[in-house]
């Protein structure tokens with residue numbers, strides 16, 4: 244069975260062709276970073292316009308790279324939400340239209356399900372049940388995953404998502420969007436202990452996250468340097484900020500594993516491509532006797548392959564989506 248996956252929830256237009264549940268034939272991602280960089284974040288109006296220009300060539304390229312035609316496709320899986328409504332509408336309406344004229348069934352996928360299952364694109368697959376940490380520009384959440392379709396929300400951010408914090412801190416210290424990879428690069432030459440930024444643990448054993456106080460602490464720290472008339476020690480700020488985010492993400496994931504009694508952890512979302520987070524989580528899981536599965540960075544950030552995969556498994560249990568269905572801005576999971 245061949246599934247065409249389509250993703251347009253934020254600022255990446257992506258498409259992929261997946262054979263059955265595990266053989267990826269192609270994955271094409273058209274990034275809009277160059278468009279949004281100068282604004283310090285994604286401009287929704289520009290994002291949807293760019294999706295409109297990219298969607299047809301990106302799908303075409305995914306089909307060509309997989310050496311198939313649309314006639315060979317058995318299922319279209321498309322992101323239905325959460326995300327920017329204007330961006331979502333481009334991919335979703337396109338999938339609906341193609342489905343309508345070709346007769347190929349289409350299914351609407353929750354973007355979060357894609358991140359929760361993206362690790363199955365890798366050779367080494369986890370066993371259910373597992374704890375999943377999803378950290379991206381739109382969310383920081385912990386889920387208990389018991390099957391390809393059963394996800395229980397254990398905790399989520401109460402304010403900024405981890406990726407959002409990376410992007411906002413980058414902007415205030417003068418780094419371009421997207422901030423995550425740029426902060427990670429600067430942090431390589433910085434001292435993680437140069438500044439002590441707060442960690443929001445919230446209530447005892449809470450699995451929720453909060454990163455807005457950390458962002459404010461970085462702002463205050465920068466203001467102090469500026470008042471002294473000194474240049475900002477960018478690398479040290481990046482390393483210290485990154486460490487504060489990583490420590491909370493790792494610790495809360497360990498609490499989730501301990502609380503639920505499960506010893507497999509999976510990561511997903513753009514922030515999961517952060518090397519310091521990957522290393523720290525690996526070290527901690529090794530110490531605690533927990534199995535850890537992390538997708539390659541290319542499957543952590545938004546991609547069409549994870550949507551094809553989640554859609555394929557969803558289709559085994561659910562009927563195709565009706566043409567009257569609409570996109571949604573908040574995740575329906577948990």
Ligand code: KG4
Nearest residue numbers: 379380381406421423424513514517544545
């Ligand atoms: O999953 P994703 O591509 O899109 C969303 O669904 O949000 O994640 C994008 C987010 C951005 O906030 C970006 O700054 C962050 O992931 N990110 C990183 C890294 N690469 C991307 N954050 C920290 N370190 C990275 N290496």
